[in-house]
Amino acid sequence: MLLMMLAGLAEPATASKQTQNICMSNLRVLQGAAEMYAMDSTTPLPVDSPTLQGELRRGDYLKQPVACPGPVFTFGTTRGYPGVMERLVPGAFVVRDPLASTPEYRLDPSGTVFCTFHGTVDTIPILAEAARERKYSRGALRIIDLLNIRSPIGELVLLGGLGALCLIASQVIRRLQA
Numbered sequence: 001m002l003l004m005m006l007a008g009l010a011e012p013a014t015a016s017k018q019t020q021n022i023c024m025s026n027l028r029v030l031q032g033a034a035e036m037y038a039m040d041s042t043t044p045l046p047v048d049s050p051t052l053q054g055e056l057r058r059g060d061y062l063k064q065p066v067a068c069p070g071p072v073f074t075f076g077t078t079r080g081y082p083g084v085m086e087r088l089v090p091g092a093f094v095v096r097d098p099l100a101s102t103p104e105y106r107l108d109p110s111g112t113v114f115c116t117f118h119g120t121v122d123t124i125p126i127l128a129e130a131a132r133e134r135k136y137s138r139g140a141l142r143i144i145d146l147l148n149i150r151s152p153i154g155e156l157v158l159l160g161g162l163g164a165l166c167l168i169a170s171q172v173i174r175r176l177q178a
Protein backbone atom coordinates (compact mmCIF):
# COMPACT_ATOMS: atom_id res chain seq x y z
CA MET A 1 0.00 0.00 0.00
CA LEU A 2 2.69 2.42 1.05
CA LEU A 3 4.76 1.46 -1.99
CA MET A 4 1.77 2.10 -4.22
CA MET A 5 1.32 5.51 -2.65
CA LEU A 6 4.98 6.34 -3.11
CA ALA A 7 4.84 5.17 -6.73
CA GLY A 8 1.88 7.47 -7.20
CA LEU A 9 3.88 10.38 -5.82
CA ALA A 10 6.78 9.68 -8.14
CA GLU A 11 4.54 9.87 -11.19
CA PRO A 12 4.84 12.99 -13.29
CA ALA A 13 2.22 15.58 -12.53
CA THR A 14 -0.66 15.07 -14.92
CA ALA A 15 -2.91 18.00 -14.25
CA SER A 16 -6.32 17.09 -15.55
CA LYS A 17 -8.10 19.77 -17.50
CA GLN A 18 -11.64 20.17 -16.51
CA THR A 19 -13.57 18.78 -19.42
CA GLN A 20 -16.63 20.77 -18.45
CA ASN A 21 -14.69 24.04 -18.72
CA ILE A 22 -13.62 23.27 -22.29
CA CYS A 23 -17.15 22.31 -23.29
CA MET A 24 -18.54 25.43 -21.60
CA SER A 25 -16.17 27.72 -23.46
CA ASN A 26 -17.17 25.99 -26.73
CA LEU A 27 -20.82 26.58 -25.85
CA ARG A 28 -20.17 30.28 -25.28
CA VAL A 29 -18.44 30.61 -28.66
CA LEU A 30 -21.31 28.85 -30.41
CA GLN A 31 -23.96 30.82 -28.50
CA GLY A 32 -22.36 34.09 -29.58
CA ALA A 33 -22.18 32.90 -33.18
CA ALA A 34 -25.80 31.72 -33.11
CA GLU A 35 -26.95 35.08 -31.76
CA MET A 36 -25.04 36.97 -34.48
CA TYR A 37 -26.60 34.67 -37.06
CA ALA A 38 -30.09 35.28 -35.66
CA MET A 39 -29.62 39.06 -35.88
CA ASP A 40 -28.60 38.91 -39.55
CA SER A 41 -30.60 36.08 -40.96
CA THR A 42 -34.29 35.60 -41.70
CA THR A 43 -34.03 31.81 -41.92
CA PRO A 44 -33.66 30.33 -38.46
CA LEU A 45 -30.91 27.92 -37.53
CA PRO A 46 -31.89 24.23 -37.50
CA VAL A 47 -33.22 23.13 -34.09
CA ASP A 48 -31.77 19.97 -32.48
CA SER A 49 -29.66 19.24 -35.53
CA PRO A 50 -26.01 18.21 -35.84
CA THR A 51 -25.70 20.64 -38.78
CA LEU A 52 -25.56 23.68 -36.43
CA GLN A 53 -21.81 24.26 -36.75
CA GLY A 54 -21.91 23.75 -40.51
CA GLU A 55 -24.59 26.43 -40.86
CA LEU A 56 -22.67 28.86 -38.66
CA ARG A 57 -19.45 28.30 -40.58
CA ARG A 58 -21.18 28.67 -43.94
CA GLY A 59 -22.34 32.12 -42.91
CA ASP A 60 -18.86 32.85 -41.53
CA TYR A 61 -20.21 33.31 -38.01
CA LEU A 62 -17.88 30.59 -36.80
CA LYS A 63 -14.25 30.61 -37.94
CA GLN A 64 -13.31 27.13 -36.75
CA PRO A 65 -15.38 24.16 -35.70
CA VAL A 66 -15.24 23.36 -31.99
CA ALA A 67 -15.29 19.88 -30.51
CA CYS A 68 -16.47 18.67 -27.14
CA PRO A 69 -13.68 16.77 -25.31
CA GLY A 70 -15.90 13.69 -25.10
CA PRO A 71 -18.47 11.91 -22.93
CA VAL A 72 -16.58 12.49 -19.71
CA PHE A 73 -16.71 14.69 -16.63
CA THR A 74 -13.43 15.52 -14.90
CA PHE A 75 -12.91 17.05 -11.48
CA GLY A 76 -9.17 17.37 -11.15
CA THR A 77 -6.90 20.34 -10.63
CA THR A 78 -6.96 22.56 -13.69
CA ARG A 79 -3.59 24.19 -13.16
CA GLY A 80 -0.58 23.70 -10.96
CA TYR A 81 0.11 20.74 -8.72
CA PRO A 82 -2.53 17.98 -8.93
CA GLY A 83 -3.89 16.79 -5.61
CA VAL A 84 -2.64 13.65 -3.90
CA MET A 85 -6.04 11.94 -4.12
CA GLU A 86 -6.21 12.61 -7.84
CA ARG A 87 -3.29 10.24 -8.22
CA LEU A 88 -4.30 7.73 -5.56
CA VAL A 89 -7.97 7.50 -6.56
CA PRO A 90 -8.10 8.84 -10.13
CA GLY A 91 -11.49 7.19 -10.65
CA ALA A 92 -13.07 9.65 -8.23
CA PHE A 93 -12.00 12.55 -10.47
CA VAL A 94 -13.08 11.15 -13.83
CA VAL A 95 -16.55 9.95 -14.72
CA ARG A 96 -16.67 8.55 -18.23
CA ASP A 97 -19.71 7.20 -20.01
CA PRO A 98 -18.40 4.45 -22.28
CA LEU A 99 -21.81 3.94 -23.85
CA ALA A 100 -22.36 7.56 -24.89
CA SER A 101 -21.83 8.53 -28.50
CA THR A 102 -19.54 11.40 -29.49
CA PRO A 103 -21.10 14.59 -28.10
CA GLU A 104 -22.45 17.16 -30.52
CA TYR A 105 -23.49 20.78 -30.25
CA ARG A 106 -27.07 21.58 -31.12
CA LEU A 107 -29.61 24.33 -30.71
CA ASP A 108 -32.69 23.88 -28.52
CA PRO A 109 -36.08 25.41 -29.46
CA SER A 110 -35.47 28.42 -27.18
CA GLY A 111 -32.28 29.29 -29.08
CA THR A 112 -29.82 27.97 -26.50
CA VAL A 113 -26.84 25.94 -27.68
CA PHE A 114 -26.33 22.68 -25.81
CA CYS A 115 -23.94 19.75 -25.83
CA THR A 116 -25.68 16.41 -26.32
CA PHE A 117 -23.64 15.01 -23.43
CA HIS A 118 -22.85 17.90 -21.09
CA GLY A 119 -26.00 20.00 -21.53
CA THR A 120 -26.08 23.81 -21.40
CA VAL A 121 -23.72 26.27 -19.72
CA ASP A 122 -26.21 26.47 -16.84
CA THR A 123 -26.73 22.75 -16.34
CA ILE A 124 -23.16 21.46 -16.81
CA PRO A 125 -22.10 21.89 -13.14
CA ILE A 126 -25.30 20.20 -11.92
CA LEU A 127 -24.97 17.27 -14.34
CA ALA A 128 -21.29 16.94 -13.44
CA GLU A 129 -21.96 16.65 -9.71
CA ALA A 130 -24.83 14.24 -10.32
CA ALA A 131 -22.62 12.02 -12.50
CA ARG A 132 -19.92 11.98 -9.83
CA GLU A 133 -22.38 11.14 -7.06
CA ARG A 134 -23.79 8.28 -9.09
CA LYS A 135 -20.32 6.74 -9.06
CA TYR A 136 -19.24 7.51 -5.48
CA SER A 137 -21.26 8.24 -2.37
CA ARG A 138 -21.45 11.84 -1.20
CA GLY A 139 -19.62 10.97 2.03
CA ALA A 140 -16.78 9.25 0.22
CA LEU A 141 -16.41 12.22 -2.14
CA ARG A 142 -16.28 14.62 0.78
CA ILE A 143 -13.41 12.68 2.36
CA ILE A 144 -11.60 12.31 -0.97
CA ASP A 145 -11.88 16.05 -1.68
CA LEU A 146 -10.81 16.92 1.85
CA LEU A 147 -7.68 14.77 1.57
CA ASN A 148 -6.91 15.98 -1.96
CA ILE A 149 -3.99 18.10 -0.83
CA ARG A 150 -2.49 20.10 -3.67
CA SER A 151 1.03 20.88 -2.49
CA PRO A 152 4.14 18.71 -2.15
CA ILE A 153 4.68 19.85 1.44
CA GLY A 154 1.08 19.20 2.41
CA GLU A 155 1.43 15.77 0.84
CA LEU A 156 4.50 14.97 2.92
CA VAL A 157 2.68 16.06 6.07
CA LEU A 158 -0.29 13.86 5.14
CA LEU A 159 1.93 10.86 4.41
CA GLY A 160 3.92 11.50 7.58
CA GLY A 161 0.65 11.55 9.52
CA LEU A 162 -0.46 8.29 7.91
CA GLY A 163 2.93 6.75 8.66
CA ALA A 164 2.70 7.83 12.30
CA LEU A 165 -0.79 6.35 12.53
CA CYS A 166 0.47 3.03 11.13
CA LEU A 167 3.31 3.03 13.64
CA ILE A 168 0.98 3.75 16.56
CA ALA A 169 -1.45 1.09 15.36
CA SER A 170 1.31 -1.52 15.09
CA GLN A 171 2.49 -0.65 18.61
CA VAL A 172 -1.02 -0.96 19.99
CA ILE A 173 -1.48 -4.34 18.28
CA ARG A 174 1.85 -5.56 19.62
CA ARG A 175 0.86 -4.57 23.15
CA LEU A 176 -2.51 -6.25 22.84
CA GLN A 177 -0.80 -9.43 21.66
CA ALA A 178 1.73 -9.45 24.50
Ligand SMILES: [Zn+2]
Pocket residue numbers: 023068069070103115116117118119
Ligand atom coordinates in the same frame (compact mmCIF):
# COMPACT_ATOMS: atom_id res chain seq x y z
ZN1 LIG B 1 -19.70 18.63 -24.17
